Amino acid sequence: xxxxxxxxxxxxxARSLVRRLAFLSSVLVAAIWALSGQGYFWPAWVWLGLGxxxxxxxxASWAWRQQRGAVRRVACVWALVGAAAVILxxxxxxxxxxxxxxxxxxxWALLGLATSGSAYSLIALHDRVLVARGRRALRARIxxxxxxRRQAVDAQAAELRRIERDLHDGAQARLVALTLQLGRAExxxxxxxxxxxxxxxxxxxxxxxxxxxxxLARGIVPPxxxxxxxxxxxESLSARYGLGTAIDARTRGGLAPAIESAAYFVIAEALTxxxxxxxxxSSWISLxxxxxxxxxxxxxxxxxxxxxxxxxLAGLRARVEALDGSLYVESPRDGGTVLQARLPxxx
Amino acid sequence: xxxxxxxDLALLREGLVALLRESQIEVVAxxxxxxxxxxxxxxxxxDLAIIDVRLPPTxxxxxxxxxxxxxxxxxxxxxxVLSQYVETAYASELIGGDTAGIGYLLxxxxxxxxxxxxxxxxxxxGGTVLDRxxxxxxxxxxxxxxEALSGLTAREQEVLALMAEGRSNTAIxxxxxxTPGAVEKHITNIFAKLELPACNxxxxxxxxxxTYLRVSR
Numbered sequence: 278x279x280x281x282x283x284x285x286x287x288x289x290x291a292r293s294l295v296r297r298l299a300f301l302s303s304v305l306v307a308a309i310w311a312l313s314g315q316g317y318f319w320p321a322w323v324w325l326g327l328g329x330x331x332x333x334x335x336x337a338s339w340a341w342r343q344q345r346g347a348v349r350r351v352a353c354v355w356a357l358v359g360a361a362a363v364i365l366x367x368x369x370x371x372x373x374x375x376x377x378x379x380x381x382x383x384x385w386a387l388l389g390l391a392t393s394g395s396a397y398s399l400i401a402l403h404d405r406v407l408v409a410r411g412r413r414a415l416r417a418r419i420x421x422x423x424x425x426r427r428q429a430v431d432a433q434a435a436e437l438r439r440i441e442r443d444l445h446d447g448a449q450a451r452l453v454a455l456t457l458q459l460g461r462a463e464x465x466x467x468x469x470x471x472x473x474x475x476x477x478x479x480x481x482x483x484x485x486x487x488x489x490x491x492x493l494a495r496g497i498v499p500p501x502x503x504x505x506x507x508x509x510x511x512e513s514l515s516a517r518y519g520l521g522t523a524i525d526a527r528t529r530g531g532l533a534p535a536i537e538s539a540a541y542f543v544i545a546e547a548l549t550x551x552x553x554x555x556x557x558x559s560s561w562i563s564l565x566x567x568x569x570x571x572x573x574x575x576x577x578x579x580x581x582x583x584x585x586x587x588x589x590l591a592g593l594r595a596r597v598e599a600l601d602g603s604l605y606v607e608s609p610r611d612g613g614t615v616l617q618a619r620l621p622x623x624x
Numbered sequence: 625x626x627x628x629x630x631x632d633l634a635l636l637r638e639g640l641v642a643l644l645r646e647s648q649i650e651v652v653a654x655x656x657x658x659x660x661x662x663x664x665x666x667x668x669x670x671d672l673a674i675i676d677v678r679l680p681p682t683x684x685x686x687x688x689x690x691x692x693x694x695x696x697x698x699x700x701x702x703x704x705v706l707s708q709y710v711e712t713a714y715a716s717e718l719i720g721g722d723t724a725g726i727g728y729l730l731x732x733x734x735x736x737x738x739x740x741x742x743x744x745x746x747x748x749x750g751g752t753v754l755d756r757x758x759x760x761x762x763x764x765x766x767x768x769x770x771e772a773l774s775g776l777t778a779r780e781q782e783v784l785a786l787m788a789e790g791r792s793n794t795a796i797x798x799x800x801x802x803t804p805g806a807v808e809k810h811i812t813n814i815f816a817k818l819e820l821p822a823c824n825x826x827x828x829x830x831x832x833x834x835t836y837l838r839v840s841r
Contacts, residue, residue: 445709446683446708449708449731450636450731452732454635454636454639457639457640457734457735458639460735460736460737461639461642461646461737464738483732491708494709500709501711504685505685513712513713516712
């Protein structure tokens with residue numbers, strides 16, 4: 278079977294065989310008619326029958342190639358309607374050619390076929406049109422929500438940095454100016470211990486306020502992160518923990534404040550856990566731009582067994598997920614801990 | 625002593641100017657940003673510049689960069705950098721290779737007027753003054769790089785921290801409520817334990833503090 282050797286399936290082979298047989302039969306009946314003394318051209322009817330077969334085969338296979346479901350059902354209906362219409366028209370054409378002119382009798386049948394085909398299509402595809410419209414609306418809604426959430430997160434990060442700056446340069450700076458004035462006043466009342474004591478008390482209070490403001494500002498955005506960016510802040514952070522952490526920073530910088538803050542707090546939490554729980558002898562941090570995301574990995578070779586549902590990690594996950602990022606923690610017992618956060622950078 | 629002040633908050637700047645004038649220190653220029661600081665230093669050739677880390681236009685670390693640049697142009701200039709927060713990284717950058725005439729303090733230290741004026745004189749005279757918070761961070765126990773300091777007793781570390789603030793032996797003795805003789809003994813022990821070369825005492829004091837900076841970097 279040469280066709281099978283050419284890679285056709287049995288079904289396709291059968292169909293091509295049918296087409297060839299139909300062609301051969303048409304030629305054969307024409308030859309028989311010619312040899313048997315001609316007269317009334319009856320082979321035309323044989324041709325019509327064989328042609329119908331081939332036509333049905335083509336239209337059915339076209340319909341079957343359509344998408345499953347409603348579209349395919351509608352295609353099947355139109356394949357039948359089309360084939361029937363062609364058959365009707367050709368039958369009329371043959372009777373007209375062979376038996377002489379007469380009125381176009383298939384007109385009503387064609388009209389009926391077209392009407393019922395259209396009606397069926399409308400009913401079958403109506404749901405589909407509605408669903409497609411709904412899906413489009415849903416997608417637009419998701420796009421809008423994603424965009425506005427990102428804007429909200431960015432605006433919040435920018436606002437937090439503004440607050441941090443205001444705390445430093447506003448309230449805190451004024452308190453510093455206040456302690457300076459109190460200091461100058463204190464110099465003038467050396468001989469009045471009671472007043473001097475009051476001034477020193479006031480100064481102590483101002484100092485507490487300054488310290489509290491500084492801690493508050495640091496908790497909002499670490500000043501080095503605001504001033505020098507992520508890599509400098511992470512270097513300072515790891516120096517403060519004194520773990521001798523190896524840092525591999527391959528990021529071009531220019532990250533959105535929200536991304537920088539999230540990455541920073543992921544690293545800070547991971548290093549805190551390393552110091553508190555891991556008993557590690559070495560640790561590492563990597564910051565890499567990858568597929569329009571910032572990939573943050575913090576690992577240690579400590580005792581592992583971190584609870585990924587613990588409050589610290591759960592808080593981090595919420596923070597990362599608000600940026601459409603993801604957080605993975607791998608911490609087998611006695612197998613070290615690796616924390617990986619992927620933070621997509623909006624283009 | 626002639627001083628230039630770079631501080632963008634008028635209230636604090638004017639307070640500083642008034643304090644220095646009362647203490648017979650001449651303020652030759654007051655500026656609000658880095659470039660004008662460099663111009664003022666070139667024009668007035670002061671002994672000391674008091675510089676806020678955050679200056680316009682970006683309010684990040686212009687003051688620090690200006691201080692480093694000013695020192696590069698005029699190595700004998702004393703610079704005292706004031707900041708709302710301290711970063712050991714900033715201290716290291718500021719010190720660079722040369723420790724003489726460098727100060728790095730939290731802003732609120734201006735409230736302790738006498739200690740602040742001591743620090744000014746110390747820095748202008750080529751001394752080194754680091755904020756006690758920087759020193760505390762440097763002395764904090766950590767996993768590596770501390771062998772040089774791990775031999776010090778708690779008392780000796782305390783003395784070292786006060787030394788780093790630029791305090792004299794007498795001031796250290798007062799604040800620790802011990803005799804000056806006891807302080808001297810601690811200091812001798814520190815020098816011995818850090819294996820510092822015999823040279824003049826002031827220089828050794830600075831080296832003692834900076835031993836840690838070097839080791840930890």
